[in-house]
Amino acid sequence: MSNELIINSTQNGCRIALLKDKSLVEFHHDEDGTQFSVGDIYLGTVKKVVQGLNAAFIDIGxxxxxFLHYLDLGPKFSSLHEFTKRAVSKKNTSSRLEKFGLKPDIDKHGKIGNVLSRNQQILVQVVKEPISTKGPRLSCELSLAGRYLVLVPFSNTVNVSKKIGSSDERKRLVRxxxxxxxxxxxxxxxxxAExxxxxELDTDLRNLLNTWHEGAKALRTAKPREKVIGEMSKASAILRDVLNESFDNIHIxxxxxxxxxxxxxxxxxxxxxxxVKYYNGKSKIFENFGIERQIKSAFGQSVSLKGGGYLIVEHTEALHVxxxxxGNKSNREEDQEATALSVNIEAAKEIARQLxxxxxxxxxxxDFIDMKRAENKKLIYKKIKEEMAADRSKFTVLPLSKFGLMQITRQRVRPEMNIATKEVCPTCQGTGKISASILVSDQIERSVDYLMTKQNDRDITVVVHPFIYAYFTKGTLxxxxxxxMKYFKWIKMIQDSSMGVTEFKFLNKFGEEIEVSNLQ
Incomplete structure (x- = not known):
């Protein structure tokens, strides 16, 4: 299994695509000047303390x-606040914590009004980016993520990821x-770190300690709303989290x-x-690696499955459905249960990728296709958990209900990625919208192949818009x-300016239209 990272520079920042076996599995748009990213640490000011919510609202710009809830203050808040107060007041305090006297833990069942007051300055970290109408979500349990370790100031505990199963390895790492x-x-x-x-662990720890020391020094001269420690760029953050032996190439x-x-x-x-390779080819980097087409086909409301089924993805304020x-898979298998199982297994793979x-x-x-057998339902539940195992976000999957519904919760720390998969129709001068025309050529190619190889229909004519006609006929080769050269048969093409860019039809030797809606 190969992993490739493709980074495309744009006017507003950069686009980052993670490919697994040439298939797009992650896509990020890192815009210049983006603030309030997960991991950023700010010097904030308490604007309002709300006793009813047991929370406070913090101004970080x-x-x-x-929003900062009492439970997100963390048990070591008193130590953090004392350190912040000394640094902001420019008292002689070292950025190193070795000789810093830790304060007693705060009461985990306490009230926000007992520890925070209006206009108080505190050090906070963004744990959830602004989403929709909500501001950022904050925490005072600061942490700095490295490749192998996460540094947590004002604590003395050493914890190990639950995904490391070997007890001997866990003990070795703790030691x-x-x-x-x-x-x-x-x-x-x-x-x-397994x-x-x-x-290697010591090098990573030293880098994190240096980051903390630099941030602590910046805190002494920081003004309210200022970023004290910034998370690295999204490209570097992805490399930090996913770089492993299976990475083949990084093209930039x-x-x-x-x-x-x-x-x-x-x-x-x-x-x-x-x-790490510098790309300077003639075509655009996303076009060269086939990413542009994958983006257009993967982010629509309807997502096709390889075997003939499809997904419909709907978004609401409360949840995603x-x-x-x-689809046309329904008439291939021996019985309904086999069809449902086959489509559901394929859907589980694509759903994990889409999330x-x-x-x-x-x-x-x-809403999976209904299945009667309990073992098939268990198989789908197991399959989607396996496919989501590589997901870096925290998630919980519940088994299929008796209505055939599966409920999944997935950690949401930043706004959902949305890509416009519709473009203004040049035929109707922008009065309507059509599916992305970049996919039309693929649909025609598949239909031609099906007619020539599967149906053995050797005398066909393709009627298309002049733009598409030029795409297929221009050039020496x-x-x-x-x-x-592939089918040893000349395929006639007719251009029809009355057709839309995404419209096409196939005619047989008698001039009758061939139905291609169900072709693969």
């Missing part, structure tokens, strides 16, 4: 005040990290981003530096000529 970590710093050991030696079309990523790779994994349909690709969060309800 966003148009709406950010190693406990021997190298300074006093008053907690550490969470990430899953990718099997790593003390040198911008020299500045290329240098930044190469420098970061050299820091965290020097042996992987050679996989995904409906699974068999990650669109970064859908909150509550997701999936045109696509129509390639058809002739």
């Amino acid at each position: 966003y148009e709406k005040d950010a 190693l990290v406990s021997s190298i970590k300074p006093e008053n710093y907690g550490v969470i050991i990430r899953t990718v 099997g790593k030696d003390v040198r 079309d911008d020299k500045e981003i290329y240098d930044e990523v190469k420098s970061y790779i050299k820091t965290i994994a020097p042996d992987k530096e050679k996989i 995904i409906d699974v349909n068999s 990650r690709l669109r970064d859908m969060g909150g509550i997701i309800v999936v 045109s696509r129509r000529l390639k058809w002739f």
Whole structure:
């Protein structure tokens, strides 16, 4: 299994695509000047304390005040507040916490009014980006994520990821990290640390400590609303979280981003530096790797499945709904149960991909095709959990209900990714919308192949819009000529300006239209 990262520089920032075996599994748009990203640490000011919610609203510079619940203060809030107060008042305090006297933990059942007051300055971290009409969600349990470790200031505990199953390996990692970590710093050991030696863990820990020291120094001169510690760029953050032995290539079309990523790779994994490649081809990088077409076909309301079924994805304010349909798969299997199982298994794979690709969060309800057998329902439940195992967001999957519905909750920390998959129709001068025309050529190619190979219909004519006609016929080695070389039969093409760009039809030798709606 191969992993590739493709980074495309745009006027507003960069687009990042993660490919697994050439299939798009993650897509991000990292815009320049984007603030309030998950992981950013700010010096905030308490604007309002709401006793009824046991929460406070904090001003960190966003148009709406950010939300901080009492439970998100963390047990070590008193220590954090004391450290912040000393730094802001410019008292002689070191950025190192080894000699810092930790304060007693706050009462976990306490009230917000007992620890926070209006205009108080506190250090906060963004844990959820602004979504819809809501401001950012904050926490005072600060953490700095590295490749193998997560540094937690004002703590002394060492925890290990639950995904590391071996008890011997867990004990080894705890022993190693406990021997190298300074006093008053907690550490969470990430899953990718499994099997790593003390040198790699120590390097990662030192980098995180340096980041904390730099932020603590910046805090002394920081003004309210200022960012004290910023999360790295989205490209580097993805590399930090997903870079592993299966990564083959990282292609970048911008020299500045290329240098930044190469420098970061050299820091965290020097042996992987050679996989970073600068792309300077004639065609656009997303076109060259087939990503543009995948984006257009994956983000629509209707998503096709390879076997003939399809998904309908609907979004509401409260939840997301995904409906699974068999399409023209329904007349292939021996019985209804076999058809339902086949389509549902394929749908489970695509749903796991779609959740990650669109970064859908909150509550997701999936309406699978009804199945009668309990073992088949268990199989679908197991399949979707397996497919979502690679998802970096926290999630919970419930078994299929008796109505054939599956409920999924997925951590939502940033707005959902939405891509416009409709474009203004040039035929109707913008009065209507059509499916993305980039996919029309693929539909025609599939239909031609089906007619020539499966139905053995050797005398066909294709009627298309002049734009599409030019696409298939222009050039010395045109696509129509390639058809002739493949099928040994010349396919006639007629251009019809009355047709829309996305419209086409096939005619047989008698001039009768061939129904192609069910062709693969």
